[in-house]
Amino acid sequence: MTSPVLKASQLTKRFGEFTAVDGVSFEIRPGEILGLLGPNGAGKTTTIQMLLGLVTPTSGSIEVFGLNLSTSRETILQQVNFSSTYIAMPQSLTVEENLWVVARLYGVSDIAQRIDRVVKKLEMDEFRHKVTRKLSSGQMTRLTLAKAFLTEPRILFLDEPTASLDPDIAYKIRSLLKEERQSSGLSILYTSHNMREMEEMSDRIIFLQRGRLVAEGTAQAIVEQFGKADLEEVFLKLARESDTPLS
Numbered sequence: 001m002t003s004p005v006l007k008a009s010q011l012t013k014r015f016g017e018f019t020a021v022d023g024v025s026f027e028i029r030p031g032e033i034l035g036l037l038g039p040n041g042a043g044k045t046t047t048i049q050m051l052l053g054l055v056t057p058t059s060g061s062i063e064v065f066g067l068n069l070s071t072s073r074e075t076i077l078q079q080v081n082f083s084s085t086y087i088a089m090p091q092s093l094t095v096e097e098n099l100w101v102v103a104r105l106y107g108v109s110d111i112a113q114r115i116d117r118v119v120k121k122l123e124m125d126e127f128r129h130k131v132t133r134k135l136s137s138g139q140m141t142r143l144t145l146a147k148a149f150l151t152e153p154r155i156l157f158l159d160e161p162t163a164s165l166d167p168d169i170a171y172k173i174r175s176l177l178k179e180e181r182q183s184s185g186l187s188i189l190y191t192s193h194n195m196r197e198m199e200e201m202s203d204r205i206i207f208l209q210r211g212r213l214v215a216e217g218t219a220q221a222i223v224e225q226f227g228k229a230d231l232e233e234v235f236l237k238l239a240r241e242s243d244t245p246l247s
């Protein structure tokens, strides 16, 4: 079997007394789309932030391309990118200027060409010269995706990439992601609260509940494991359990 591109082992994050991520272990395989699922507050974003080296784990380890994230952070982060609503970009720059800044930071070659390509792919032509502050939320989402694609990463972490997109653009983004992994072997970790989307996109899913990994497998296997009709029903069961206080 080919080795995983990412391996998280016993990943734990505590904020004071509160445990946001609790002993979570999983792998991402080459060219795989791994869905990260869980109710609000389950620990998804915290997990992704640890994988990006933005948040230091309380314990556990992260290996990417066989290298340890804590000791080979720079090498790893050159080949990894992410998109999420919590990215802050300079608001007074235009979309295109922001992409230039990212491209420079990552040492991208053929910047103008690559920006053209990404702008075309994500249908951003009509707002590429707009000031970032004036973007609609869907346009902003596309800018953060463009930033992620620009550096041609080998792994992408996408935290609710389609949350504010209209159905037409969301569909196009999903197609684009599937094409990219097909053509370049890109591996993707993906979160969404849209269960149909999760079923459609994910090769496998890991399910977090209160920071713990409670299910892992294909959407179909998880649905069968819980004896439910679909992923939405599994989600509702686990989310409602999360609402009740722990005894």
Ligand SMILES: Nc1ncnc2c1ncn2[C@@H]1O[C@H](COP(=O)(O)OP(=O)(O)OP(=O)(O)O)[C@@H](O)[C@H]1O
Pocket (backbone or CB within 6 Å): 015, 018, 020, 038, 039, 040, 041, 042, 043, 044, 045, 046, 047
């Ligand atoms: N910096 C922090 N300090 C204290 N608690 C935090 C911090 N960051 C996250 N948390 C807590 O950790 C838990 C997990 O948060 P996280 O953002 O990872 O959830 P999530 O699964 O991404 O949820 P959502 O679906 O709402 O995006 C939450 O209870 C949150 O309040």
Ligand SMILES: [Mg+2]
Pocket (backbone or CB within 6 Å): 044, 045, 046, 159
């Ligand atoms: Mg989140």
